[in-house]
Amino acid sequence: MTTTWVPVPDGSPFPIQNLPYGVFTPKSGGAPRVGVAIGEQVLDLAAALGDDVFARGSLNAFMAQGRTRWQRVRAETTRLLADEAHRAAVEPHLYAQADVTLGMPFEPGDYVDFYASEHHASNIGRMFRPDGDPLTPQWKHLPIGYHGRAGTLVPSGTPVVRPRGQQRPAEAGGLPGFGPSTRLDIEAEVGFVVGTPSELGRPVSADDFREHVFGVTLVNDWSARDIQNWEYVPLGPFLGKSFATSVSPWVVPLDALEAARVAPPAREHEPRPYLAEKEDWGLDLTLEVRLNGHLVATPPFATMYWTPAQMLAHMTVNGASLRTGDFYASGTVSGPEADQRGSFMELSWGGAEPFALPDGTKRTFLEDGDEVTITATAPGADGVTIGFGAVTGRVLPAVDA
Incomplete structure (x- = not known):
């Protein structure tokens, strides 16, 4: 077992086996x-x-x-x-x-956000399509994602100003509303930082994941659900997502996560050849989401249907190139249990079922002054625990235009 002369407290997230x-x-x-x-x-x-x-x-x-x-x-x-x-x-x-x-550990290039948790996608589908299939027809054939706004990736600790925007009309045929979001949400995610670039026109194989991806961070993809709900058809998320995405300050290298690698969940369909993996790149990470210091969810990354290597392969299969500093995130991490849901949208079931905090208060979506902290741990070499540091943000009131 590798040890160090540096004093490392018991249970520290940063043993010598980590070195983020x-x-x-x-x-x-x-x-x-x-x-x-x-x-x-x-x-x-x-x-x-x-x-x-x-x-x-x-x-x-x-x-x-x-x-x-x-x-x-x-x-x-x-x-x-x-x-x-x-x-x-x-x-x-x-x-x-x-x-x-x-500070921000890297200079972001492009930013892509995926939708790789079957439990999260199914929960959202049941809310939006209660009488239909919760998953869209392509969901189990490809990792769905969208291009985000790299300029609004911010380091942990940066305050998040409540966004303003249009919202769905109160009645059919009416004019859309406008103002501060009243359904401000979080998404507990895991992010992947690209180190080495690739050539335009040449897809990157899932088997070359470790040659291109430098390491792993935590992400809070703040989301204004009311703005998103009005804008997302037909082109997907836009202003409901692009106001802030928080990134943890430490990048855990892939080599620190060898002991955390696991097989992904069983697949209903054999992946297309370009999504096949010779190595399993599921990761046994346990996230913890805290609201104002209270633990509200423990999402498990090991349940993610699509792995980060498959996300990388899909992101480049059309010939799109990678650049140093490119960043992609997993999408909300949610598990099968109610206390494993990585967004308030799920925890409160669209606002219909407020969840209780230990101090007796209840929440559906975020209020001004709320602070959200996301942490994670994973098994490391020699039986130690690997930590990722925290990604934290506090909500500030909307600013008048």
Whole structure:
């Protein structure tokens, strides 16, 4: 079992088997730079490794160097933190996490959001189509997704201003309403950061997933359900989604998640050849959603029908290219149980069934001042638990136009 000379509290989400990457700025001053989390500290990689690729406010330059380089840096960082002989040279480059500010870990390129949970899609389908099939005809044949607005990907902790927009008319033939969303929601998701690009016109195989995807984050895809409901036919989500999507500050490398890999759920249809996987890339992640500190849901990522490797293959099968910093998210993670639903839309069944909080209050959708925090854990090497850090956002009142 690999151990470290750095003090790591029991149950820490950041053991040496994790070493997630982030961008930090010391509160004492200085420029943003790349580091890895270890216990309650952050290691300054530019100083520890003597490499200027880490003396930047983004992971992009490092991610563009490719998987062989990612593996070498991970191995060298592990060696420095595991061997007591390096302590004197490395310890001065550790910062307490309490003494740094974390930012967006990468510069986003394109952003795609998927709809890969059968439980979530079925719940939404039952609400919207109570007399029909909850899943649309193509759902089990391809990972459904849409292009989002990369410019509104924001780091954890960024306040979320309640969006304004048009809403469905109160009666048939009437004029649409307009104003602040009254059905502001969250979506607990998992995100994937692209490191190495691909050539335009050449699809990326599901088997090349680990060659292109650098690591994994947590996502809260804030959603204005009333705006979305009025706009989404026929072209899908637009203003109901594009006002903010929060991303956690740490990117967990794929190599830290080998012990978390599982087979996806059984398939009703044999996937098309381009969606076939030689390796299973289901992930045994357990998410936790908290509203104002209260645990309200524990969505399991292992139940996702489509894997991140299949999402990547589908996203590029038409020849679309990848760029360093491209980002895609899984869509809402929901499980089969009522307390495993990753959105308030599901937890309150469209607002018809308010859910109770431990303080006696009830919720359907978000109120101004509410704070949502999403965390996740996964099994790691040597029996440890891998954590992802938290993605948090507080709702602010709408701003007048």
